[in-house]
Amino acid sequence: MRPKRTWSQRRRLADPIEEHAAFDKTESRIALAGHPLHAMMVTYPIALAFLTFGADALFWWTGDPFWPRVAVWTAGVGFVAGVFAGITGAVELLIVPGIRIRAPSWTHFILACTLLSVMGVNWGYRLPDAQAAVLPFGILISALGMGMTAVTGWHGGKLVFDYRIGTQRDHSD
Numbered sequence: 001m002r003p004k005r006t007w008s009q010r011r012r013l014a015d016p017i018e019e020h021a022a023f024d025k026t027e028s029r030i031a032l033a034g035h036p037l038h039a040m041m042v043t044y045p046i047a048l049a050f051l052t053f054g055a056d057a058l059f060w061w062t063g064d065p066f067w068p069r070v071a072v073w074t075a076g077v078g079f080v081a082g083v084f085a086g087i088t089g090a091v092e093l094l095i096v097p098g099i100r101i102r103a104p105s106w107t108h109f110i111l112a113c114t115l116l117s118v119m120g121v122n123w124g125y126r127l128p129d130a131q132a133a134v135l136p137f138g139i140l141i142s143a144l145g146m147g148m149t150a151v152t153g154w155h156g157g158k159l160v161f162d163y164r165i166g167t168q169r170d171h172s173d
């Protein structure tokens with residue numbers, strides 16, 4: 001229950017989102033002992049997107065056919081891990097009212113879906129011939145995926161540390 005507001009507080013322009021009863025209900029529900037699964041799972045696609053670019057760059061530099069085989073695995077496992085991480089994030093977004101009501105949550109969803117599409121293309125493009133795929137388009141897709149991972153990951157951190165999404169605010173229940 002919100003405390004009664006004074007007359008001067010009531011004169012402020014109202015923000016319908018902030019006024020909504022669900023505004024403070026931001027606590028993670030897809031969690032293990034209160035720790036959001038999404039935050040634990042996103043570490044895999046983030047690391048693997050960077051490693052895919054690293055493997056492509058090493059192939060460009062050394063010409064060693066070992067690196068394209070590494071890249072096809074990092075791209076594939078990164079994509080699958082990203083889809084699982086995305087599912088936990090999406091369920092959280094849909095079932096937690098204080099997360100669902102905030103626009104930045106949906107911005108993160110759009111960024112993440114675009115990123116997952118790029119990661120999927122990066123994997124699928126390499127499957128027929130991992131070595132031939134690297135130069136020039138494989139490494140370009142990897143660079144795009146790495147940049148988008150940085151933006152999406154930074155934005156995910158903003159959700160938690162700026163908007164306090166996924167954290168407990170309402171201690172009444």
Ligand code: HEM
Nearest residue numbers: 036038039042086089090093109112152153156157160166
């Ligand atoms: C459909 C896709 C996704 C949705 C709907 C989604 C949703 C969310 C939500 C609601 C949070 C707030 C924390 C929580 O409640 O768990 C969050 C945090 C975060 N997300 Fe996502 N996410 C998605 C995919 C991704 C992907 C693919 C990445 C990888 C780049 C990512 C990176 C992050 C990061 C780094 C955080 C901050 C975690 C922390 O520091 O605690 N998300 N996401």
